[in-house]
Amino acid sequence: xxKLVDTKDLKSLPLWECQFESGRGHQKQMIKPIIISDKxxxxxxxxxxxxxxxxxxxxxxxxxxxxxxxxxxxxxxxxRYNKQSNLFYGINSGNYxxxxxxxxxxxxxxxxxxxxxxxxxxxxxxxxxKNKNKKCLAINEVSILRQSRQAASLSIKVGSKYIIKKLVxxxxxxxxPAGSTAYNMSVHGPILKxxxxxxxxxxxxxxxxxxxxxxxxxxxxxxxxRNLNSKKRPVSAVADNFxxxxxxxxxxxxKPNITFKLLYDRDKSLQKKIxxxxxxxxxx
Numbered sequence: 001x002x003k004l005v006d007t008k009d010l011k012s013l014p015l016w017e018c019q020f021e022s023g024r025g026h027q028k029q030m031i032k033p034i035i036i037s038d039k040x041x042x043x044x045x046x047x048x049x050x051x052x053x054x055x056x057x058x059x060x061x062x063x064x065x066x067x068x069x070x071x072x073x074x075x076x077x078x079x080r081y082n083k084q085s086n087l088f089y090g091i092n093s094g095n096y097x098x099x100x101x102x103x104x105x106x107x108x109x110x111x112x113x114x115x116x117x118x119x120x121x122x123x124x125x126x127x128x129x130k131n132k133n134k135k136c137l138a139i140n141e142v143s144i145l146r147q148s149r150q151a152a153s154l155s156i157k158v159g160s161k162y163i164i165k166k167l168v169x170x171x172x173x174x175x176x177p178a179g180s181t182a183y184n185m186s187v188h189g190p191i192l193k194x195x196x197x198x199x200x201x202x203x204x205x206x207x208x209x210x211x212x213x214x215x216x217x218x219x220x221x222x223x224x225x226r227n228l229n230s231k232k233r234p235v236s237a238v239a240d241n242f243x244x245x246x247x248x249x250x251x252x253x254x255k256p257n258i259t260f261k262l263l264y265d266r267d268k269s270l271q272k273k274i275x276x277x278x279x280x281x282x283x284x
Contacts, residue, residue: 031087032057036077037068043093046103053109063087068103070094071182075139075240078260082137089115089263098181098273101265115263118194118270120178121219124255125239129247138239139260140179142252143204144225145171147234147245151207154235157224158217163201166228168208171235174223174252175200178270181277190216191278194271199223199254222253 034057035050037043046068054066064087067077074090081088089112092100104111123138146152146169154167175184177192180200185191189202199221202214217223227235227248236245264270 031064032062033064033066034059034062035066035068037093038070038073040069040093043068046091046093049105050108064089066091067100068093069100070097071099072241074099078139079137079240082258082260087117087261087263099178099262099270101263101268111265112263114266116266116269118262118264119259120176120194120262121254121256121259123174123176123199123239123252125237126251127237127244127247128249129237129244134244136239136242136244137255137258138179138242138252139176140182140240141173141175141184142250143171143173143183143238144247144250145204145236145238147236150233152235153228153233155226155228156201157226158201158215158221163215163217164209164212166208167203167206167212169203170205171203172214172225173200173202173204175202176254177274181274185277185281189214191274191281192216194274219254222251225250225252 033054035047035054037047050066059081065077065081066089067074068091070092071094078088090100091103093103101111120139123142125136125138125142127134144152144154151168152171154172155162156164156167156172173184173187173189175189176199177194177196180189180192184200184202187202187204189200192198192200197219198216199219200214200216201223203212206212227233230246230248234246236243237247237250262270
């Protein structure tokens with residue numbers, strides 16, 4: 001929980017004292033906010049309103065980043081400013097905005113005061129492509145997708161054990177709990193609780209075997225996906241919005257030493273959003 005010690009002078013102060021609760025207990029620090037937005041006209045209007053209430057700090061001196069945009073812009077911002085000390089509070093100006101909060105001009109300060117903090121660790125994608133190794137973080141999911149008219153032919157290992165020796169499909173999706181209600185849900189993958197310590201592996205339009213529905217594994221697992229026919233059936237690997245084409249081997253696992261701290265309005269936390277999606281699926 002985030003608690004601002006003094007809000008009376010917030011309109012005129014560029015920083016304020018903040019006490020928040022996490023898994024490591026109560027922590028107190030001086031909060032130095034910066035407001036970052038995409039170039040959407042709605043985002044710019046919201047930013048203009050916020051600047052009347054909260055003064056900006058320089059990026060390298062801030063530790064609370066208020067992000068105005070959609071989910072895609074939030075993912076980009078998290079990766080760009082992934083210092084361990086940063087807090088992130090998202091304000092939605094896009095479409096769905098699952099990772100974001102709804103903007104309320106009259107209650108924005110109160111929402112910040114009462115916000116809940118969650119900590120999430122991203123996936124790390126390591127790919128071998130044309131004898132080159134590339135690494136990238138993924139907060140939602142890593143997707144392996146066919147590049148041509150022909151289906152991908154893949155093998156999938158968890159640790160040293162095969163969970164499937166040959167999957168012919170449009171691809172496969174590896175999702176975090178935070179990302180399990182995004183692309184993963186669209187391919188009928190399982191919705192994971194935020195504290196489940198699990199990773200979802202879901203096929204995309206499986207052709208052989210048709211009935212393979214994927215697997216849920218521990219978040220301590222290392223998943224290795226191999227392209228069984230890279231010349232005839234090329235595939236690309238995508239970590240959120242970063243793509244590597246013509247990949248041969250993909251290794252994916254949680255990066256535990258990197259933690260993103262996201263703030264959510266108390267009545268609409270990320271946990272509640274995920275629970276709501278689970279209920280909707282059950283009754284759809």
